[in-house]
Amino acid sequence: MNSRSRYVWAYIMIAPTLLGTLIFWGWPVLQSILLGFQQSENFGLINHWVGFDNYVKLFSDEEFWQNLRNTLYYVVLFVPITLALSTFFAVLLNSKIKGLSIYRVIFFLPQVTMPAAAAMVWVVLFAQDFGLINHILGTRIAWLSNPNYAMFVLVIVGVWGAIGLNMLLILAGLQGIPKSLYEAAEIDGAKRMGKFRYITIPMLTPTLFFTSIILLIGATQIFDSIYLIIGKTNVALPAVRSLVYAYYQNTFVYFNPNYGAAIINVLLLINIILTGIQFALQKKWVIYD
């Protein structure tokens, strides 16, 4: 078969994915950027060009900065905790231990659980009067409506849901480390901790890098748990409201798609910057053999 007809076949085979990507994702990204510079009537039916007006308004809005701080605060708490606990459990499960597959299944179970359903049981668990958490701790904390605690609830729920998948990714990374490295270290008299510090961690850095990027991008988009667990009338909402939540509220509750677009475009920019930083820092800590 000549190369020309191979080309044609290749284009035919990528056509659905390419067209779908351009129509449903590529075009919307451009639209979203445009919407940020426009003022629309009737939800995007008539658009006027307003330059940076939406952004000027956004950056002078204290609520936006609060939402941005909330989002970053969540990221800063959620990502390291998830990464640390996932690594911890992956290391424990990497040894030859009885009931390995049962633990794997149990830890992964939250991953397959619908967030909307899980959120409801978390509301019951964290209830002030009849909640199991307060009962176990012997406290009477208003977890969900106290601005000081609401964020911790979201982090706990987030970590609970994320450990399974990330533990699995890290476990796969651990099993990819050649056994010969450990054997060589044992001959040199390395102890458990030494082997962990000088072999496991360095060899695991590519996996940790990959996992941290996925976690970071996911964490900046926190919405479900705020919407479901905190809810729109909760006094603690301002203390946890994320950029995506604010985007949703402005666009689909207040019907201001332009202000919403400005918010979400800022998040897009933040994600590009954060990923860029991670790739730049990669050279400092990720070890490829």
Next chain:
Amino acid sequence: MTEVHTASARKINSIVHIILIISAIAMLIPFIWMVLTSLKTTTEATQIPIRYLPETPSLRGYTEAIKQSAFSHYYINTIFTAFMKTAFPVIFSSMAAYAFARIRFPGGTFLFALIISVMMVPNPVFYTPQYMMMSDLGLVNTVTALWITSLISPFATFLLRQFFLTISKELEEAAVLDGCNPFQIYWHIMLPLVKSALVAIVIIQLQWSWNELQWPLIINSSPEKMTLSSGIATLVSMFGTDYPVLMAGAFMAVVPMIVLFFIFQKQFIEGIAFSAHKG
């Protein structure tokens, strides 16, 4: 010396077990509490001091959740949407992934990069324009709107390409000599070789679409057009603090995926671990 060594190893082993057992129970508490609460009476669910077990387990929560909400619609919409959002992306992605992995063609690298770059964009960036698109097409508040924007998957394309890249060249060379076109090679030779990856992607897509909340919430507001995810979210406003009903609804929404998970847990877990390994 050896005895001391095994003794300490055994001690570490039992510490590991204790940590794992406690953590596993902690991970399971929400599930246990969901089921227990769903079987309680409304007063039992909020009783102080706390009540662990229902006095006489009642199914009122379940019958009430089904009777008072559009539960059968939620189920049908969710199953249909999940099917569409799984079948099409798997077919389209595997085709594109094969072409990107095995055929060198002008613009291939660029187009692949273009498709992959979409993965980096936060999903909400797409929602307003997609909503406008659906609105122009008169599809707001229809079941079609739930799946039409997700018939393709950059993630699946990326993952499957990784798998196709690992297959040795000799396998297709014989088929080329026999005069097979690239599509025939893909369909008859390559696809069966990546079966395990396909199963993993089917499961991941199913799970994503089953659990997705934000898009269904945005695009559909009438109960008959909702998915389990958005339907469950609205149960809260319908039943307020009738926790047994809420928990029963939640339980019914998670059970299908959990059952599927237990049946396919090997593929579920190994598919994901394997794909990470390859990536």
